[in-house]
Amino acid sequence: xALLAEDGTAAHFERALELFGEPALEMDTARTRLxxxxxxxxxxxRNAAALQLGExxxxxRRLGVPVWSDRARRELAALGDSRDRSASAPAASLxxxxxxxxxxxxAGLTNAGIGARLxxxxxxxxxxxxxxxxxxxxxxxxxxxxxxxxxEPTGSVP
Numbered sequence: 001x002a003l004l005a006e007d008g009t010a011a012h013f014e015r016a017l018e019l020f021g022e023p024a025l026e027m028d029t030a031r032t033r034l035x036x037x038x039x040x041x042x043x044x045x046r047n048a049a050a051l052q053l054g055e056x057x058x059x060x061r062r063l064g065v066p067v068w069s070d071r072a073r074r075e076l077a078a079l080g081d082s083r084d085r086s087a088s089a090p091a092a093s094l095x096x097x098x099x100x101x102x103x104x105x106x107a108g109l110t111n112a113g114i115g116a117r118l119x120x121x122x123x124x125x126x127x128x129x130x131x132x133x134x135x136x137x138x139x140x141x142x143x144x145x146x147x148x149x150x151x152e153p154t155g156s157v158p
Contacts, residue, residue, distance in 0.1 A: 009039065024147040026074065030059035034072050041079060050079050093135045102136075106145045 013036040017029065037052035055101065058070040094102060098119075104114040111129070112120040118125070133139060136147050 001126070006039070010036075026059055026126060027063060027065070028061070030056045030068065032067065033059070034075070037072075038075055041075060046079055050076065050081055053079070054081075094132060098128050101125055102132045102147070103149050105129060105132075105141055106147070108151060140150050 006056060013032065016032045016034070022036070033052045033056035037049045040046075040049035040052060053072050053076050057069060057076065060066075060072055074096070100118060101114055102114040104117060105125075111125040114120045114125045132144070136144070138144050138147060
């Protein structure tokens with residue numbers, strides 16, 4: 001209902017959270033907080049969004065639902081929130097764009113090839129790679145290949 005409402009969307013989210021207050025409805029509460037946080041972030045209400053998204057993330061973690069936790073983490077990352085980045089995962093400090101660039105570089109693509117895949121300029125790729133190297137403590141693409149980046153590169157590698 002909240003997402004379809006033209007006026008008073010925030011009030012609909014608040015009412016839904018009141019109704020889902022029971023422990024048996026924790027998953028519904030967390031999903032509502034996630035949607036509310038996404039909605040707030042898109043309206044540039046950063047602090048309120050971070051609050052809702054952080055609460056959703058905590059519930060998703062407690063319930064052990066990694067798919068939903070990842071979605072909440074991505075939304076928090078879009079706000080620049082780094083509270084959830086783990087020191088145990090080297091790639092956790094990378095932004096989504098940096099991670100995509102790093103994976104493609106590790107797969108052997110040139111800056112021009114990465115730029116073509118991601119629809120950015122090769123100078124933008126160079127900028128992201130410099131940040132990746134600094135964050136991961138590597139100095140070459142060869143070292144990047146052995147870094148734990150997780151997942152697969154974006155797109156297919158020729």
